[in-house]
Amino acid sequence: MYQSLITLLSILLCHTVSAQSLRSGFDKAEFMEVIRINAQFSASAEKAKWIPSPTHSVLLYRSPEMGLANQWQLWLKDQRVAVINTRGTTGEGISWLANLYAAQIPAKGSLQIDTNFTFDYDLAAHSNAAVHVGYVFSSAFLVRDMLPKIDFCYRAGIRDFIISGHSQGGGLSYILTAYFRGLQRTGKLPADIIIKTYASASPKPGNLYFAYDYEHAAKGGWAFNVTSTEDWVPQTPFTVQTLEDVPEVSPLPLLQNGIKKQPFFKRILLKMVYKKATRPAQKTVDIYQKYLGNFIAKNIRKTYPHFVEPTYAKGNDYVRAGEQIILYPDSAYHEKFMVPKDNKNMMFHHALPPYYYLMERY
Template sequence: MNRAKTGLIVLLVFFSILSYKGVSQLEPGFSKIEYREMLKMAASVADTPWVIQRFIPEHFKLAYRSPVSGLENRWDLWIHKSQAIAAISIRGTTGSSVSWLENFYAAMVPANGSLRLTKTQSFEYQLAINSRAAVHVGWLMGLGYMAEGIQRKIDSCYALGFHDFYLTGHSQGGGISYLLTAYLRMLQKNGQLPEDIRFKTYSSAAPKPGNLYFAYDYELLTAGGWAFNVVNTADWVPETPLS
């Protein structure tokens, strides 16, 4: 085979890979198979001290684990083994008092604004359109510490051809996954993230992250089967904070 033919084959393979990665793989609607993978991600991060057996996702491979930040928050980036799909999994409550403090810090703050995290770090955020929307400040702080790193990884994955992302979390992580979903979708609306990125959210046993007006906005942002919260009716966590 001469050099010209070899070069042509390489180019065809290259463009076929680009074409494959540009095709959206995610579809709206609840999938038991998808949710099972999200649960395995939550178990793999061992988000509470009572998780003994760890499960490894069948179709995803762990690509990155963030350092612990803020109020004991951490997140993982998983990459699908055969498709151009990534998943961001938020860790839930740990056994530390600091992590539990994040849950109990349940004051409500506006869903749009600026949050001072440290003397040198502030978190500018927009999570809703409705000016009456409000969110749980503890979980907002958790998001604030992680948001920049998550956005950088999304940008890096997008540059490699990934346009589809699952967002997930269990318990406290589920509550934060609500806020993360709203944050990223509002970035898209404001032109700060590409419009062709597709986010699909599976929150698991998530507590209530905001007030009724935030819930209205969230339903609108994720309409059409792009976000779910799976709960056990005997679980008290999704009923909190009490209102």
């Protein structure tokens, strides 16, 4: 597969690659091709029945499994756009660890994954930005394999890149996009590379400050997340907002100072009410970090024994990011995708076929 990448790019090098092909804004036809590419990661009869093969793209490279059972593929669309597609969750337990490792870490820092493998990342400029640690862990392996292929494409004259993924692949698309934009900020990746992102059915990638930064960098129509209202996955990880998530300049200092100025008994009462209102959220964050941080990290160390557990961010305020494309199923959809009364498939509305059906009618 790697040899086919070299051969195809060598052919491209003999021809002049046309000017920029990607345009800002949501492009339905472009995204439909992305779904067809996403479906190539699965040979299931269901996906083969509902989703045709890509019509404008050719596969250049498919990676081996790496990290937490992660995998990616590189396609060439219309002979001028490179499509980086990341696989979603598989049935393997280790693949689910990437989702469940949902404590947050600062959006700038490093992960010590092995004795000779440290992943330095800079995913947002805002100092309060925080991201999903499991997706950063998985991205560390992916970018190490992706960067040489991006260099191949660039030397072949390709400047346009689509980053895509469904489900967990969508969550990884956020991190990968932010990582590559960070490399561009520091001059480690060419500034003339154009990145457009299509995530679908994606979990939430980080906190509000990360979303602010991500959307600011992609403003003007360069990053999208497609979501069905019937899909539960985009509502995860569950979010908890605490006072730590509020900006420094806010009404809180005034409230706290106001309580201090009250008469003794009234001050005691107000402090008690304040604690009752704020402590439950902080306790929930502590529980999340214990089980979705410390406990999952111990399980990851069964595969990566030299992984050093990072210091987690203080909050767990997860929000969706990017420009949202919302798919609203109607009665025709529910007739076609009727959930059996005894159905136990929790991914019924999350799979690619329902998304493809809805996007055809979008």
